[in-house]
Amino acid sequence: MPIKKGEKYFQILDAALKTFALDGYHRTQVARIAKEAGVADGTIYLYFESKEDILISLFTEKMEAFVLELKERLSKGKGFEEKLRILVSHHFGLLGSNPAQAMFTQIEMRQIDPVINKGISGPLKSYFKVIEEVIRLGQSEGCVSMDLDVRLARKMVFGAVDEVVTCWVMSERKYELTSLADPLYIMLKAALCTTK
Amino acid sequence: MPIKKGEKYFQILDAALKTFALDGYHRTQVARIAKEAGVADGTIYLYFESKEDILISLFTEKMEAFVLELKERLSKGKGFEEKLRILVSHHFGLLGSNPAQAMFTQIEMRQIDPVINKGISGPLKSYFKVIEEVIRLGQSEGCVSMDLDVRLARKMVFGAVDEVVTCWVMSERKYELTSLADPLYIMLKAALCTTK
DNA sequence: AAATTTAGAATGAATGGTCATTCAGAATTG
DNA sequence: CAATTCTGAATGACCATTCATTCTAAATTT
Numbered sequence A, B: 001m002p003i004k005k006g007e008k009y010f011q012i013l014d015a016a017l018k019t020f021a022l023d024g025y026h027r028t029q030v031a032r033i034a035k036e037a038g039v040a041d042g043t044i045y046l047y048f049e050s051k052e053d054i055l056i057s058l059f060t061e062k063m064e065a066f067v068l069e070l071k072e073r074l075s076k077g078k079g080f081e082e083k084l085r086i087l088v089s090h091h092f093g094l095l096g097s098n099p100a101q102a103m104f105t106q107i108e109m110r111q112i113d114p115v116i117n118k119g120i121s122g123p124l125k126s127y128f129k130v131i132e133e134v135i136r137l138g139q140s141e142g143c144v145s146m147d148l149d150v151r152l153a154r155k156m157v158f159g160a161v162d163e164v165v166t167c168w169v170m171s172e173r174k175y176e177l178t179s180l181a182d183p184l185y186i187m188l189k190a191a192l193c194t195t196k
Numbered sequence C: 001a002a003a004t005t006t007a008g009a010a011t012g013a014a015t016g017g018t019c020a021t022t023c024a025g026a027a028t029t030g
Numbered sequence D: 001c002a003a004t005t006c007t008g009a010a011t012g013a014c015c016a017t018t019c020a021t022t023c024t025a026a027a028t029t030t
Helices: A007-023 A030-037 A041-047 A051-076 A079-096 A099-106 A114-141 A150-170 A177-192 B007-023 B030-037 B041-047 B051-076 B079-096 B099-106 B114-141 B150-170 B177-192
Strands: none
Touching (some): A007 A030, A007 A051, A007 A099, A030 A041, A051 A079, A051 A099, A051 A114, A079 A099, A079 A114, A079 A177, A099 A150, A114 A150, A150 A177, A150 B150, A150 B177, A177 B150, A177 B177, B007 B041, B007 B099, B030 B041, B051 B079, B051 B099, B051 B114, B079 B099, B099 B150, B114 B150
């Protein structure tokens, strides 16, 4: 029964993030993670069930922190438009300043396989929920049409943000991700708002 | 030197598509593709350099056909708005009626690794170019602002379409993908057009 | 406070299963 | 009968996982 906490738990997760970002999930050997973390190969299995479990745990930890901070920031914004702007700039801000995490979420996490997928759907859904809540706020304010399919709109928002980050990662981060937050926000607002 | 044509070449690609969609890239053994294609294991290596090469070739073939047909259809549409609608509905139409291909492009192709990535960037870029051309047409018609960042707009369009397809695949195709083409088109048009 | 016991944490070499790939020979073709 | 295409059993590299052993430090005893 793996121990899901303690200093070494996070040490291993940190090492995994670095190594996955550098070499990709399938290419990194568990032994390398162990080395990077400064622990023995076997120690990994005291904290994690399997290599896959490391991937899932890493994603879950990062995503939970991401959503928590996003909620925090959103609560400080007033109204639909300001919240939408916060959403986009928080997403870009966090990944923009954590290249390894960006590499990981955009590229490595897509190494999908049914098992992994089940493991990550929870935390990802909680992010989707936040986006949908913002859109619903827009509806209650009258800015966004009540006829709009909220789930579809959420897919558009997430898809757009996600694609921009992926391209940025692929470009080897040649430009500032955050500089795209505002222009993207403007387009998304136009897509959602009936009223100019 | 692998032969990149002939009956068996396509037989193997068909078998690979089926198997990748069913079991995922990393889980499918080359031997299974061979069996499915009705050829010997070794024959695969007369037509392809490696397992990875099968993946890349498959994507390239499918993408080239996709773009070719898209261009064909676009040429029949008049004006920015009609072309944008064709773009979205062609994307949804093709993947909506080819579940295995959808599974493959949305899920398996993301098994990214630098080598694979280089292999697919060409054909994917040609799709991006088509999208950008449509947006530029909108600009020349005056519907889309000249100040709009065309590449960013392309990322939004592709990202949105792509995310909707991914969700549809993940949902195990419980609903009609094509039914989302129109509402998505309307949002994207609103995002891009200055004039209502 | 020294000696002893104990539990659990940590180690890393060894294991074993999994496939991608090869290649010597068989079959087919022209 | 050469050339070409195909075959599939054999190979060997790879690497996640295991587990017998060692270490550590707290608890207990003398």
